[in-house]
Amino acid sequence: MGLLGASGYGGGELLRLLKAHPGVELVGFSSRKHQGKPLAAAWPQLWDERPFASQEEVLERSEVVFLALPNGLAMEIAPRALAMGKRVIDLSGDFRLPPGVYEAWYGIPHQSPTLYREAIYGLPELHREEIREARLVANPGxxxxxxxxxxxxxxxxxxxxxxxxxxxxxxxxxxxxxxxxxxxxxxxxxxxxxxxxxxxxxxxxxxxxxxxxxxxxxxxxxxxxxxxxxxxxxxxxxxxxxxxxxxxxxxxxxxxxxxxxxxxxxxxxxxxxxxxxxxxxxxxxxxxxxxxxxxxxxxxxxxxxxxxxxxxxNLVKGMAGQAVQNLNLMMGFPEETALPKEGLWP
CATH class of the missing domain: 3.30.360.10 (Dihydrodipicolinate Reductase; domain 2)
Structure with missing residues (x-):
């Protein structure tokens, strides 16, 4: 698995969850801001000696790619990743809405409008069976x-x-x-x-x-x-x-x-x-x-x-945890794998 956009809060939480997943090999993570720097430069709580790689390196190595990028970037990268045979879980808003509705509310011209019809909405409680077969999942916020x-x-x-x-x-x-x-x-x-x-x-x-x-x-x-x-x-x-x-x-x-x-x-x-x-x-x-x-x-x-x-x-079920839940469904892992059900107190 690979992650593009690993230096935001959602990306950091996703790294933490993926590193503890028994069925996942984390082959790379990227950040334009931190490329070439060690992971600890962005996330001192995570123990990994590898540096942030380039987007191309992560795409090449990964079977499934998580896109934890600002709105407007996933619509440019997802088509290329899918053409390379990758499966994509997008944590931005780029594929959650019909292109016309997206453009009206986000103020960004949609660069991949035809892909919306393929994207599956990634809320497992409602779309579990569709997610299992999806190539492109639009992870809700x-x-x-x-x-x-x-x-x-x-x-x-x-x-x-x-x-x-x-x-x-x-x-x-x-x-x-x-x-x-x-x-x-x-x-x-x-x-x-x-x-x-x-x-x-x-x-x-x-x-x-x-x-x-x-x-x-x-x-x-x-x-x-x-x-x-x-x-x-x-x-x-x-x-x-x-x-x-x-x-x-x-x-x-x-x-x-x-x-x-x-x-x-x-x-x-x-x-x-x-x-x-x-x-x-x-x-x-x-x-x-x-x-x-x-x-x-x-x-x-x-x-x-x-x-x-x-x-x-908001960083677990509201973002990164839900993305892992979608990954589990897509890859045939037990749905609860690597996902905590218990909260931390106090």
Whole structure:
């Protein structure tokens, strides 16, 4: 396996997980910023004497290539990798949306529009069987994973009409060179960002839930999609990692607590990395360092609202861990291989 873009937070976490994978030989990793330098120049916590290689060296040596690159670069590299017979897991947003939708929300002309029809959406809880056969997987991000899994059972039941989602993210979600993430700016500070329906993950959330609404389960990446309108307001929280989502769902039908518990329990009964909580509420520390998502649906009797809470580690299940989960499916490894289910505490 090889990794392009190994010096970002997601790339570093992916290296950590891959180095502990019993079925993986990590043949190379690249970073334009650190090429030729030892791995410890970017990641002192990782023990590997090899230097960062060039992209060409990594592509040549690898059977499967992870692309942990900024948006806009994977669409240029993926076609070449596929032509070389490689399988590709892309951690950027380049193949998650139809090219026209991508261009409208990301502001980047799509260089490989025909490849979108081949890309499989890499959320195993919804697309497991498609992922097994995929050559190109579009790995979802952290907010989208949390919001989609929080609302998926309601959408698949045909009950979801829309939702208002509030997301809170640790600073690592902004990336290693994210704007406004200096210690003096984030410490003891909480702020919303990309508000008013401008966050680029909104169409991805709506498309995921729309597919479930139209298809039920199992769901196909390029199958029919219904319409779900979703409002999303993200916030930056002064902690290193973690995502907490609170979704207020607009639903049809009677969704008292016992009905919600049965729906969510049945929907995720066979999912190795989704835990539906009965009494406790999800919290970020509970999933810290794990590939797990904790969910809690709640019927608010006083107002008749349905709330769903979701917590995950943005660098594991929200990025690198999910990529390894997709790798396991593609290569026929047991799905849980090298992926922690237990969080770190405190």
């Amino acid at each position: 952290c907010y989208v994973t949390a919001a989609t899994l929080a609302l998926a059972p309601l959408a698949a039941a045909g009950a979801l009409k829309g939702a208002f989602v509030v997301g809170l993210s640790g600073v690592s979600g902004a990336g290693r060179e994210g704007e406004g993430t200096f210690y003096a700016e984030v410490n003891e500070n909480l702020k919303p960002y990309r508000v008013g329906g401008t966050h680029r993950h909104i169409p991805e959330m709506e498309r995921n839930l729309g597919r479930l609404l139209a298809q039920g389960r199992p769901v196909r990446t390029h199958g029919e999609a219904g319409e779900v309108r979703l409002a999303f307001t993200p916030h930056l929280v002064p902690m290193t990692r973690g995502i907490l989502v609170t979704a207020e769902a607009e639903v049809e039908g009677d969704w008292r607590q016992e009905v919600l518990d049965e729906l969510y329990g049945d929907f995720y009964a066979r999912e190795p990395f989704v835990r539906v909580l009965r009494e406790a509420l999800p919290e970020t520390k509970g999933t810290y360092g794990s590939n797990r998502v904790d969910l809690k649906p709640l019927y608010e009797a006083r107002t008749g609202r349905v709330l769903v809470f979701a917590a995950l580690d």
